[in-house]
Amino acid sequence: MYWLERHQLDNLVKKLTESYELFGPRRDKVSNEVIFDRLANPLELDLEAPIPYNPPKYILFPHYEEILRYRYDRQSKQVAIEKLSHLKPKALVGLRSCDLTGILCLDRFFLGQEFVDEVYLEHRKKLFLISNTCVRPFPQCFCVCTDSGPSAKEGFDLDLTRVGDRYLVEVGSKKGQNLVEELGLKEAGEEAAELKKKVVDESVSSFDAFALENKAWISRATNRLTTGFIKPEVWEYIGNQCFECGACSFVCPTCSCFNVEDVNRLDGTTDRIRTWDSCSFEGYTKMAGDHNPRKPVEDRRNKRFFCKLSYSQSKKYLRPGCVGCGRCARVCPGDIGLPNVVTYIRREITGD
């Protein structure tokens, strides 16, 4: 491990901006909220800011993206296809470990299955990832229950952990190693690993005091979901509260549902567009037969939590689909973010 002094942070960022577009957490001045954003001005990077409201998912898997363009020539009956990719390399600095884990989940979905998603791969291979240990959790967090934090274990090029007023830097890749050497960072010596462990342990033990919003009971809920022993009334109660907005999927670092549309353009070409989608929408699952108009909504809700927490799903992704970021709880108009649902399930188990 290495030491990064405060003043060296600027060098690090400067170095990165030579070859990458810079992304990281910044604060919006008027609303004071944290957004993981492209930073035109590197000074906006705020590594101390709480977990951003948006995950970095959109950088690899944009909300709306033209994935190819084609033109059909009537005369020759030929289709000319043009790939629409002119992506710049990007550096994501200050990733919270839940969000880094989210990227690893997306990797598994887009790259780890039978077919490799070329569009995603194109985005993914040009990234430089720097994670940032949460030395203290934020109110909404429960990553300790989902094995995704507060410190990153894998997937980063560099990982930062704040110790006093400097950072311990752990190297996770060759790219990372090169950068560390270019910057001439000082080696941190033997005691570094111990020091980092201490910081992380302290953070973990402070969850009880600081991460108050979402006391998740993930493992018990996982059991229940997997065995299906959840009363229909609980799903009904949950389903009634769903406004079908899709937000829970859109803000989730691991949700990867998408929709593909072909749009004819005025110049005669057609764009194939990929957009975010959500299992909360009727049209996504095309559930037929709607005797009770709310029933399909319940089923769709049920499906999402199954996807996030059931054992069979975890086996596919080698981890739970939830990384404990708490975002779906904040954006849900119905108050049925994942942690709340887990609470309902807990109540059902404990009967209180």
Add this chain to the structure above:
Amino acid sequence: MPYERAVCNFCGTGCGHLLQVEEGRVRGVYPLPGHPLSQGRLCVRGWHIHELLQTEERITSAFIRENGELRLVLLEQAISYTAERFRKLGGEEVAFLASPRASNEDNYLFGKFARAVVKSNNLSLSSDAGQEESAKVLLAGGGWPAATGSLSKLKQADFILVAGGDLTKQNPIIASEIHRARRAGALVVTVSPRKTQMARLSQVHLRPVPGTFSLVFEGLTRILYEEKKFQADYLEKCTENFEAFFKKLEQVDLGEVVARTGLSLEILTEVARKFYESKLTYAFYPTGVQSLDRKTMSALFNLMLFAGKLGQGAGGIIPVTGISNLLGSYDLGLSPVFLPGYLDASEEKNVKKLEELWQTPLSRKPGQSVSACLAENKSLRALVVVDHDEEIIRNVNRIKELELVVYFGAYHNNFASLAQVIIPRPSYAEAEGTYTNAERRVQLNRKKVDPPSEVRPLWKNLTELARALGHDWKYHTAEEIFSEIAKVVPQYSGLTYAQLDSHLGLKWPCDEKHPQGTDYLMLDEAGNKFRFVLDENVRPQPQALAEQKADFPFKLTVGRSNYFWHQNSLMKRTFIPKREYNALLLLYPKGFVEISEEDARRLQLREKQLVRIISESAEMILAVRISPDVLPGQLYVPYFIEDMIPEFLLRQVAELEKNEEFFLPVRLEKAG
């Protein structure tokens, strides 16, 4: 920084969002967590507004119709052509249909153009009368035409009454606030014939027979009166006409209320008591489409006033505007009855004052709404329309007779196909402007991306047009117009762009007395006196008189659902909301009618079976959808797109959509 702060332009909730701007296009949207009302939530529409903002299916240049064909022209040509035609038209020969989605700046100049340049007072929004009636009732009762309570304090509420519509579909994030308040302990009581999602999220659901809404509120008031649950000294001190109201109350017969509404006295009494005992009390109703009628709004206002729920704290009445800038449009006087700032258009001193401010003589001839003009005004020769959401256009034949139709719009629609002149409009992300949401919050949207080259703001084109017609208008920026608005509209007098830029909106009245805006109405704002709204002169609704005939045993009501919003004229330019609409259309390609399980059983109807719905004047065929959401004896038809609105509804729709109170007596037969 590609994520930039803005305000959703779909409904009157006015949620804060972040637009992801890349290379001059809006590529994505994300909720703005710090927004005081939406607090990081968006509904399905808001989550897909970037799909609409990227569509190429829009109008990007001006057109003039020649020999029946639209010809592409330069913007300047369209302006000078229009000015030329206007020179030959007299004031009231022209009617102006404004857009509740346009910014305050655009709308203000549109009204000023009508009144000061063309000298016509025929100026209105589309046919929905709910917002105007609501403003009139609230003005009559408290001198304050919009939300009297504060949504910011809703979470502390202990009683919330939701009357009519389905806020979970119309203004989902306001419904979400109500839901949160419930989770924090409030009692939510919904009054609606249908079991809407709002009703499912309420502890108490009162389902009165359609047409008896006002009786519910009169009944509740009468119960309080009988149980002496009111403070006589407060009423004496703070209301002007309580004696007249007491007399009226004495005529309310609870037996009749029970018989006609179909609600039991026990449940009404229980609700009345809980209502009275609550400390922070709110009442919500939608305005615009599917609003309440005037009588019901008055009854609700009187109930709140009688129980002492007005003017004493953050609670109050919240009329919920269905479209982004519906409230702002009325604030700026886009109505035949109100001048900017809700000044009575029929009062000479108000017109004089406006003449002084505008430095030009104005017409004294009373204006009419556009729909009234089209229906009644034989001398109408021209129509000017701004972005019209509704696919259904009434009086099409009358419009075809007009000499001139000018359409300022972003998208092609039926008005565009009737127009002689088309002038493009930018999206809200392509221009500066302020918008006023249901809680009176005036919010500034800065320009995010450039419009196409031939597209510029409405106010700019109106300025050119006014200049061509000999008026020396000198507006160069939206901000200049806003500072003029601050001079003309008293409620906006303390607002500036600089101030709005550094806040996430401010709630009017924002003036010398309230430099930071005003959260809710206190008694002193109402001049220390409220008035019961007695509405003696209100014509009884024809409905109330109509006897339910035995031949037509069902009461048919209509409504709209989540994605089928404003006939989808905007939604159909998106992907996900459009697909969601298609999902239901696949199941019911010809539309559907909802019927209760009991009636379906009795008439031996199956799911998706075709039935004929017959009214006194027309009939239509629809598929059956058996639903727990409607009561026996009632039918519900959601109408959303043109293809799904057979002639049948089109003829009735103007009446039906006015408010929840209207229903159509029909009978139902198996088809084929």
